[in-house]
Amino acid sequence: MARLSQGWFSAFLPFLFFQVSLSLVFKEAPASDVVPTDLHTRAVEDLDFSILDLLSRDSFFWTGTQNGHPALANLTIDLPGDDENVVTVDRFKHLLMSVQCTDRTMTLGFKDDKAYGYIKRGWQWLNDLDPRKLVVVAGAGDCGWNPTRFPFSAATVDFDDVANTAKLHGGAIAWKDFQNYELTVGNYRPVSNPLGQRDIDKSLSLPFNLPLPFSSGKLQTPVDALDLTWFCADCGTEGSFDFGFHIETKLGIPTGASISLSPNGVKATLNPRIAIQADIGGDIDNEWEIGKIPIGGISIPGGILDVGPEITFSIGYSVGPLQGSAGITTGVTVSIPDDSELEISLISPDVSSVGWDPDLETKPVTVDARLVGEVLLYVKASIDLTAEALGQGFEAGINLKPYVGGGIMGQATSDEVCPGEGDHFGVKVYPKAGVALVADVAEADDPEDPLAEATIASVTASLPTYCAGFGGGGGSSSTGVPSSSIPVQTITPPPTPYPTPSSFLIRRAP
Incomplete structure (x- = not known):
């Protein structure tokens, strides 16, 4: 693990709890608030009282x-059989004098004799044949x-003509008990908007604007011959992701x-200064988490939907062979176009994407002392999602991994x-900077074997060679690297190893 400075947790804790507080809890809305007027069920002035009719499908x-942006969730249930129907109290609440409920009964008292007579004729259907x-x-x-x-699922109903009441016998059920339903979450413009337009899509915003939890660290490496310390004061992420969720169930x-993601001003910045001292002949790489930050959940009460997102920051390196001691400064900022789209199909595993073509803005690489070999450092920012919708569970994550580094070659001449x-001695740096992003779908019990996989982005910047001279001849090393270890001619660097591409992993929970 990284060795982190004392007191980091107490300094970071208030920030973490601030993020936890950013939860979005949906509130119930009657259909009249979100459905255009021409689609409303007819009002009480209509003498046919159609708002009391039994329906086979309702939303x-x-x-x-x-x-500041309104969001909409829509659940539609479908009862296709002739022996099942649904009514919604919201639609005719203005006709009711009272509602009384127990674990086994629901009693509705009507103000109007005509409304009561209408439901008595229509709802008698429930008693006419068993089971309904x-x-x-x-x-x-x-x-x-x-x-x-x-x-509330009722099997029979009793009518009281004196009190104008209908007493339903049955019991409460869970939303997940419905065999046929469709749930969509999205943004919308209220009907009260002067334009009279609704803007419905399948997205909610997941914030992505966070700095790294720690600006520096000394890394514990597996060998004593490698010492690596990093400092990154302005590293982190910006923007947000539009998140959409849709599920449909039959029988x-x-x-x-499906889950959809689209970036809004998403950037990731990695501008590190690395202090490194090494004398290793092979390759060494490692990665570990440096912090998890809850970013606020999304929930629809009543067991409809719960989404628990968090951002996980990880840091990793790949070095070797490497010899010398130096400080390295470099940087890259990755920007994702706002018109990028990603959709993951969870039932028939598939990944589709459009527009994921990141822009890279790089900083020059500088090396302040003698160093020979390969160095690569990366930071991974992941949005990890756990979602449960009407009893169906899913896990998801999206990883954005910028990396910097390069091949460092010594020269004495x-x-x-x-x-x-x-100068007669120095180093030339063949820098590398870029980003890797891959999407895949896998079963929860076998995430290493994707059912579907797609490369979303893999971009490497074209950077000029950097040269630093340190004076004197090959024997004037100020870093203690033996002159015999320094090549006497410029060497074309081998291909710099890339970090393992990050992945977008969708797992269906057991």
Whole structure:
């Protein structure tokens, strides 16, 4: 692990809990708030009281606000059989005088004789043949004790003509008990907007604007001959990802499920200064986490949807063969175009992407002492998602991994090593900077064997060679590297090893 300075946790803790507080909890919304007027069920003035009709299909809505932008969730349930129907209290609450609920009954008292007569004729259907089922959906607080909207499944109904009441017998059920449903989460413009337009898509914002949890660290390496310390004051990420979730189930079996991601101003910056001392003849690489930060969950109460995102920062290196002692300064900023799109199909594993063509902005590489070999450092910023929708569980993650480094070659010559500097010994650096991103889909119990895989981005910047002279001849080393270890001519560097591409891993929870 990295050896981290004392007191880091106490300094970082308030920031972590601030992020936890950024949760989005959806609130119930009646259909009249989100459905255009021409699609509303007819109002009470219509003498046919169609709002009391039994339906085989109905939709339920939840809304929330995130960073000033309204978001919409829509759950549609389908009861296709002739022996099942649904009604929603929200639609005719203005006709009710009372709602009383127990574990086994729901009693609705009507103000209007005509409305009561209408439901008595229509709802008698429930008693005419056994078994039949009528699902009555009560809104939050309709029963006095229920904090969220819930469905009540009734098998029979009793009518009281004197009190104008319908007493349903059955019990509450869970939303996940429905065999046929479709859930979509997205943003929208309210009906009250003067333009009268709705803007519905399948996205919610996941923040990605975080600095690295720690700006420096001394890394514990597997050999004593390698000492590596890094400092990165302005490293981190910016922007956000639009996140969308959609699931559809038929006869209790998911037939379609997908996650979509699209960046908004997403950047990752890696501008490290690396202090390194090494005398190793082989290759060494390692990676480990340096912090997890919850970024606020997304939930629809009542067992509809829970998403628990967090950002995981990791740091990794790949070095060797390497000899010498020096400080290295370099940097890269990776920007992802806003029109990039990624969609993951979870049921029939597939990955599709459009526009993932990162832009790279690099800083020159400088080396302040003698060093020979290969050095590469990277930071990985991952959005890790756990999602449960109506009893179906999923895990997901997206990793953005910028890297910097290069091949460092020593040179000793009677001529100038670096033109115009007059030095006879120095180093030339063949820098590398870039980003790697891969998407795949895998089963939870076998993540190492992807069911589908796609390369989203793999970009390497073209950088000029850097040269640094240190004066004197090959024997004037100020770093203690024996002159015999320094080549006497310029050597074309071998290909710099790339970091293992990051992955977007979707796992279906058991």
